[in-house]
Amino acid sequence: MNSSSVAQYLLPVLVALPLGGALLIQLLKKISKLTSDIIANSILLVLVVLVFSLLNSPMLVYKVGGWMPVKGVPIGIYLVLDGLSLLLLIIINTIGLISLIFSISYMKKFTNKPLYYTLFLLMIAGMNGVVISGDLFNIYVFLEVAAIASYSLVAFGTEADELEAAFKYQVMGTVASAFILLGIVIIYSTTGTLNLADIGRVLKDKATEAPIILTGILFLVGFGLKGAMMPFHAWLPDAHPSAPAPISAMLSGVLIKAIGIYALVRIMFNVIGVTPIFSNMMLCISAISMTAGVFLAFAQWDFKRLLAYHSISQMGYVMLGISLYTPLGILGGLFHMLNHSVFKSLLFLNSGAVVYGTGSRQLKRLGGLNQKMPVTGGTCLVASMSIAGLPPFNGFWSKLIIIMACIQSDHFFLAALAVLVSIMTLVSFLKVQRYAFFGSLKQGLTDIKEVPFAMCFSMILLAFLCTIMGALLFPGLKEIFIDPAVNTLVNGREYISLVLK
Amino acid sequence: MKGMTEIVKTVSKLLAGLIFFYGIYIVLFGHLTPGGGFAGGVIISGAFILLIVANGIDEEKLRGEKEKAVSLASLGIFLFWIISIIGLCMGTFFFLNFLGKGRPLNIFSGGTIPLCNIAIGIEVSAALCSIVIAFILVKKGDKK
């Protein structure tokens, strides 16, 4: 057994382990209060180790149940690990671990902690399942696992507005799933198969037929709803602020990428093939998301709501980079996706720490928190500079690459827009810093304390990542972390032959 | 909740027994006839729901029943999970059908399929019971 075949057996473990952990928590929760904390955190730790051990591995294809293809036609479900999946796996599990460490203290304010951990692990299992799946219907099933876990986590506080936000989120999410399922049905009826690579092979020169174009639009709407791109964003500004802070960090930092953008990009770029009309449509949507998101964020005085609107805007950058469809643009988009997951999770964790310390998230009621909560203030400053794109933090490098890619492919207007949005983001975060962290301490906030160690630890870890992640662009690191993912998208439909060989 | 008259209680007990065994039949013969773990599980849960509605169980006891149902649902899906990873542990494939296929048209055939059906039957019946009990309990706790 050589090393790649051992690595192959790790693929199903990525789903089976968090799932088993969730079940174990439910079976063993009576034993002690600490069981759920220990099981959940250790499982995420093991997952992170597993994912990093998969770095540098070649493309892996795993056939569930041992069902080998018959006459070249796959009959079982394939699990596929390539550069893009690996990038997403790193994001999901690392941010998941850090959010879980944050939860140890933060979730003490809520009742029934084991239930929270169960749902969290199910969400991780769902997202891992989506990312490593090579089968269209399998993607749908695991997308629903992640989505249903996230709906109930948004309502975990069971206050009136949280329930409302969760209901709205779930209605939108279910409509999105219906669109995706309709697309899957049309694909199945034209091709007779569900394996992504096999679909790509059958559709080789059918990408311009009417049903396939309709499918593309259905997937764009469906995954666009899940990923909160601009005309379909209505649920996000309610759902993300309502969730407990670690869940907001997961939703904004990971979920909208894993079940929104990743799934869309995987299906459109690697399987169906991108037509110019489609990529122009994506460019339009991303430009609108980018600009409108930041304008809407401007008017917000609720800390978490402001961050939620910035998520829409930053995801616009990611989409812009990817849909330019040049190697440089895809590099910028994917790198920004990685960076966004780090700094946006940090910002949401900061907002959680502020709520934990002061009980309020209205910027106008805060002020001078730097004197009492130095760790939160300091890490938030790092994250703000990172999201606004100031050197030397990670956000600067990825935005720079995206803007360069725009200029390189003659989209000068989009480049100017990207710079403008970046400046607006800076102004918006100056407002946050000015009202919440600098200035004089407001009355009533005099006896607040810094948050407990576990929360500080996870925020410092993320701030450290923000500072050093620019280094991922250096030769040596770039080849390991980012280039395989970029190549997956640049090579487009070569994916098909790689999987089927 | 109060429960209904004596006649309804007696008849529902009889009926629940019948429905229960029908559900078990559907689960066990899932690989030979139409049906399977999911359909059978829903039918079994129907038997329990009938008993709860007709006889009425006081709230405290119902709460205990809900806890038990949730544990049972976890146990059912845990069994399915174990069946799925046995193949992986043997160094072969996730979800390998590792048992012999047996003689066709026989109840002991299909390798792991009947086992999976049973595990899913347990999970689904317990899960649906706990959903319905949770809804019944809300009615009592309604503050409005």
Added chain:
Amino acid sequence: MIYLPCGLLFLVGLSGILLKRNLIKIVISLTIIEYSLFMFLALVGYKQNALPPIVKSVTEEANYVDPLPQALVLTAIVIGLATTALLVALAVRIYEKYGTFDIREIRRLKG
């Protein structure tokens, strides 16, 4: 053209979601959308003059309808049930907080 009624049913459900302002009506509309998709899938797997996909004897010639879409519908029905149950739970809790199912009277929920 037998597929068109599925599309029609889908659109009836969609119109319910877009036009109705009652939480239970929205849940019903979502369920109807799901039903239209199940019907579509089952239609896709149908084959004229074929038998249900249950083998009666080993020697018989294989003339069955496509079992794969049926398996997909089975999975999708379970997912639909799970979604509906969770939505109803949320709606019941919202009623408890606000005393109404009307989203115009609920503070922030607009669509």
Added chain:
Amino acid sequence: MFVILVLLMILMIAGAVVAIQSKDLLSAVISMGIVGFGLTLVFLVLQAPDLAIVQIVVETLTLIILIAAILKTTMKESKAEKSAVVIYSAAATVILLIILLSVFGNTFKDLPDWGCENLRMSKYYIEQGLEKTGAENLVDAVILDFRAYDTLGEATVLFTAVMGILAVLRSKGRKK
């Protein structure tokens, strides 16, 4: 066969329209039951007995849950409001639906003909399913052997929903 199918579909669409338009929530739920039980019959006509069994029990359970929720709360849909916004949004919705209907009409006729088989993945299931898995019920063979991983996901979805319902129905979410 074809005629029965079309009649059932018309019944379902009518049921759906009544379910959405009716003023009383209980009758809306019952009309939804018409759609669901109509779907059961459609499955029977389409040679899918497995689906018919599952659909009939699931439909019953869905009705139980919905009716329990309604009996516990209210049966009346609140009054319709006749303001300019409502009329504009209704008009916009109708235009959107007409566009979508014409798109569906145009694309569905390019799909492969109904009733002819278009097998690729499932060819093997039909020919070798019994031999390779030992299960006569091919649908069961598909969901528990060829695509058992999907079924694990499906069971997980149901489990997640139970956990979610328990989380949502807690009377107090936050301590103190």
